[in-house]
Amino acid sequence: xxxxxxxxxxxxxxxxxxxxxxxxxxxxxxxxxxxxxxxxxxxxxxxxxxxxxxxxxxxxxxxxxxxxxxxxxxxxxxxxxxxxxxxxxxxxxxxx
Amino acid sequence: xxxxxxxxxxxxxxxxxxxxxxxxxxxxxxxxxxxxxxxxxxxxxxxxxxxxxxxxxxxxxxxxxxxxxxxxxxxxxxxxxxxxxxxxxxxxxxxxxxxxxxxxxxxxxxxxxxxxxxxxxxxxxxxxxxxxxxxxxxxxxxxxxxxxxxxxxxxxxxxxxxxxxxxxxxxxxxxxxxxxxxxxxxxxxxxxxxxxxxxxxxxxxxxxxxxxxxxxxxxxxxxxxxxxxxxxxxxxxxxxxxxxxxxxxxxxxxxxxxxxxxxxxxxxxxxxxxxxxxxxxxxxxxxxxxxxxxxxxxxxxxxxxxxxxxxxxxxxxxxxxxxxxxxxxxxxxxxxxxxxxxxxxxxxxxxxxxxxxxxxxxxxxxxxxxxxxxxxxxxxxxxxxxxxxxxxxxxxxxxxxxxxxxxxxxxxxxxxxxxxxxxxxxxxxxxxxxxxxxxxxxxxxxxxxxxxxxxxxxxxxxxxxxxxxxxxxxxxxxxxxxxxxxxxxxxxxxxxxxxxxxxxxxxxxxxxxxxxxxxxxxxxxxxxxxxxx
Numbered sequence: 058x059x060x061x062x063x064x065x066x067x068x069x070x071x072x073x074x075x076x077x078x079x080x081x082x083x084x085x086x087x088x089x090x091x092x093x094x095x096x097x098x099x100x101x102x103x104x105x106x107x108x109x110x111x112x113x114x115x116x117x118x119x120x121x122x123x124x125x126x127x128x129x130x131x132x133x134x135x136x137x138x139x140x141x142x143x144x145x146x147x148x149x150x151x152x153x
Numbered sequence: 154x155x156x157x158x159x160x161x162x163x164x165x166x167x168x169x170x171x172x173x174x175x176x177x178x179x180x181x182x183x184x185x186x187x188x189x190x191x192x193x194x195x196x197x198x199x200x201x202x203x204x205x206x207x208x209x210x211x212x213x214x215x216x217x218x219x220x221x222x223x224x225x226x227x228x229x230x231x232x233x234x235x236x237x238x239x240x241x242x243x244x245x246x247x248x249x250x251x252x253x254x255x256x257x258x259x260x261x262x263x264x265x266x267x268x269x270x271x272x273x274x275x276x277x278x279x280x281x282x283x284x285x286x287x288x289x290x291x292x293x294x295x296x297x298x299x300x301x302x303x304x305x306x307x308x309x310x311x312x313x314x315x316x317x318x319x320x321x322x323x324x325x326x327x328x329x330x331x332x333x334x335x336x337x338x339x340x341x342x343x344x345x346x347x348x349x350x351x352x353x354x355x356x357x358x359x360x361x362x363x364x365x366x367x368x369x370x371x372x373x374x375x376x377x378x379x380x381x382x383x384x385x386x387x388x389x390x391x392x393x394x395x396x397x398x399x400x401x402x403x404x405x406x407x408x409x410x411x412x413x414x415x416x417x418x419x420x421x422x423x424x425x426x427x428x429x430x431x432x433x434x435x436x437x438x439x440x441x442x443x444x445x446x447x448x449x450x451x452x453x454x455x456x457x458x459x460x461x462x463x464x465x466x467x468x469x470x471x472x473x474x475x476x477x478x479x480x481x482x483x484x485x486x487x488x489x490x491x492x493x494x495x496x497x498x499x500x501x502x503x504x505x506x507x508x509x510x511x512x513x514x515x516x517x518x519x520x521x522x523x524x525x526x527x528x529x530x531x532x533x534x535x536x537x538x539x540x541x542x543x544x545x546x547x548x549x550x551x552x553x554x555x556x557x558x559x560x561x562x563x564x565x566x567x568x569x570x571x572x573x574x575x576x577x578x579x580x581x582x583x584x585x586x587x588x589x590x591x592x593x594x595x596x597x598x599x600x601x602x603x604x605x606x607x608x609x610x611x612x613x614x615x616x617x618x619x620x621x622x623x624x625x626x627x628x629x630x631x632x633x634x635x636x637x638x639x640x641x642x643x644x645x646x647x648x649x650x651x652x653x654x655x656x657x658x659x660x661x662x663x664x665x666x667x668x669x670x671x672x673x674x675x676x677x678x679x680x681x682x683x684x685x686x
Contacts, residue, residue: 095448
């Protein structure tokens, strides 16, 4: 998608970027429109379906923006997780 | 009272047996390790914890709570239920940070983020508080079931309270979180389907959307149909300031950890997801389902209002959605409906039994009493504490009467004074354990004072809840901010470790620079822009 990164190196993905900030705006908006759209649609009001349609489009957009980054973070983090878990257990057992 | 035909009993018995068997089947997985008993081995795909988020937050008292606010405030009451929107931002902010910390519980996270005596005090405090809160939640949810069974079968309330929670405890004791999450998936699917069926059935029974709206207009109550019908900026029973306060609490709260009481069960689901991405999607999708469900309930309760518009007694109109199901569904389906209500109920009970036990086992028993305990021993401790929580919840349940009153107070006491500190601990490196601990202590005192004691003795007038929130936030800050600045920052070694592991959002510049200096992370200028390194 133009204007948004789709390829992330692990180091880049670890930093908070405009993709994250935009997701912080879109995501609550989806919830807000979902709450209203579902009510109006159940009351068979035409703008309910419209609201749900906008909601669906925003969801698609949000996933397009944030999913490549989340994938990159997850792939990189899984490699380090075992080491971090060992560290965690040491703290738990007062060894660290 | 409702009378069941044999088919109704059939549905109920089959369903309860299926739920218990489904949970118990995972006995072998649950006993493998502590991580299995409390986090299903941290290996779940996103849709399983998502179903669990949804199922857990659909409790027996939830339709009563939603019925109460919608019947009283009309469709604008939907915003009372919108607090779950904290997950909208949390899914991509605090969820990501928490999943990377790998902490079993929020209490454990405190000792990863903070250090020294303050961190340990905080961990002990939050663990103890969570054991208490889970018992408390089990009590009020159990009592809601007691009330429902009393309404349906005229049973004494203690029977409904104890019977279904005890049945649920069978698979929680056997399989731990594996049993919880697998049963939650099954219960979530059944519960959502039945919520759709009953709500639409109720809407049709009231004559359909057109007739419901026409009836409400004819009653001169058209405002009930407008979700945004504010009574003024600060005046009336639904001021715009309240709405804006709620939006701030819900949405901005997603940057923090512990800004909502729902954070604690969600934290367990976050850690049980197999990757950071799965954790984010599970929290987001589970809460989206909750938002949609609340809207469905809202319209159904509106339908109920059009049928029975003059009920004054809160306890009566809180039963609105249940009455639609039990009064309008045909014989044979009523039992199916009740079986789904049992599903709704025990999905919440199972979560809080296992969650409370995780705090007691991991944060209290293991961390403070037996750090070298084996996994086998800890799983057994988990089972014993599950049983203790169950018994304790019966006592709490018998002490509660008014569902809505308890819920509002519990939500308030948990969010008001510690809302901002719960965000600060995530986004600001300088906020320390003593500051956070002080905010908790201040909140406990201030919430009782501002909400109950001072108005009761007429020292201050009884304040609207949005004003209580802002007052408690400011008063709390006057206590915890000076304490934060008068005490030392956290140990830099601990902060650097935490930063490298969790990569928090916000004001972390000194810690980031130290991590770069130690060669643990790359400086920004070394990153190749626009593609692979």
